[in-house]
Amino acid sequence: MKANMSLEPIVNSIHSQQTPQQDVDKCVDCPLCMEALDYDDLGFYPCGCGYQVCRFCWNRLKNDENGLCPACRQPYPDSPIQFSTISIEAVEELKKKKKKQKEKQKLKDAAKSQNLSSVRVVQKNLLFVIGLPQRLSQEDLRKEFIKYGKILKMVINQSSAYVTYSRPEDAVAAIKSLNETNNNTNKSNQRSGSNSATQQQLRASLGTTKYCTHWLRSQSCPKQPDCKHYFPIYL
Structure with missing residues (x-):
């Protein structure tokens, strides 16, 4: 759904040759729709405050709703503040970071179980x-x-x-x-004087x-x- 979306301010910024989606695991979630960001969304920042959302949610907020950034509540500019594709190396680094976070969480869960x-x-x-x-x-x-x-x-x-x-x-x-x-x-x-210990x-x-x-x-x-x-x- 996101891959087929056409946004005029964005199309001219996308590299002509993209890395296949299957080569990149999704590493970050959009805070609005809670879906994993596509490869090209990882470097997409539509607002100067740095609050990152996916292009689909940005388009919905800008064209169908109030056009304000959910974080700073300022109007979105006509074009994204920053939009650049991320290298394979950077994506791999994100994958490693997320893997380490999962391993830490497993250790915490194991400690909780033991305690x-x-x-x-x-x-x-x-x-x-x-x-x-x-x-x-x-x-x-x-x-x-x-x-x-x-x-x-x-x-x-x-x-x-x-x-x-x-x-x-x-x-x-x-x-x-x-x-x-x-x-x-x-x-x-006690009043009758009986031995309650035997009862x-x-x-x-x-x-x-x-x-x-x-x-x-x-x-x-x-x-x-x-x-x-x-x-x-x-x-």
């Missing part, structure tokens, strides 16, 4: 309960906790369990109710989970939206 792999994140809609009776069934657990809100998932592990609610406020309500019951039970035991009590708090390994690797998780680990893009 966060052992970190646990508090899940505001995840209830963690300990002190459950042995051999408690999924159905019994659901009957006990569904009164606080809609349950998305439950996992029982011996005397503890994770209950995932659809809303964070439901998990908070369950924690508040269970802890109040515990406090009342403790006070009752099993439920204790609840917000649950924690690790970061999803796919997210740490900048990959999409195939288990979403049901992944049990923390995947920020879905929260």
Whole structure:
């Protein structure tokens, strides 16, 4: 689309012999359309402030819109301030620079993965309960906790369990109710003189989970939206 564009101020400035597009990787993006600049656009600066856009966007701004530079807000001149083709050597240098930037970003991502792999994140809609009776069934657990809100998932592990609610406020309500019951039970035991240490009590708090390994690797998780680990893009 850009290659077929005809702009009178530009045509006379283009070299008669151009390097084939396939020989040059696109290295820079136009800040307006976010498309990679063509080879001949790399040396195109339509405004004296130095703000670089592709010829297609320049033509659109100048002829179809207000004709002002998006950066300095001054009217575009009739002819580009600077328009010169870039040598193959310069393009190769840009390619190397971009490659180094990608390598640096990969190193940063790897460091992030290593630092966060052992970190646990508090899940505001995840209830963690300990002190459950042995051999408690999924159905019994659901009957006990569904009164606080809609349950998305439950996992029982011996005397503890994770209950995932659809809303964070439901998990908070369950924690508040269970802890109040515990406090009342403790006070009752103290008044009666019974040994509360021998009695099993439920204790609840917000649950924690690790970061999803796919997210740490900048990959999409195939288990979403049901992944049990923390995947920020879905929260």
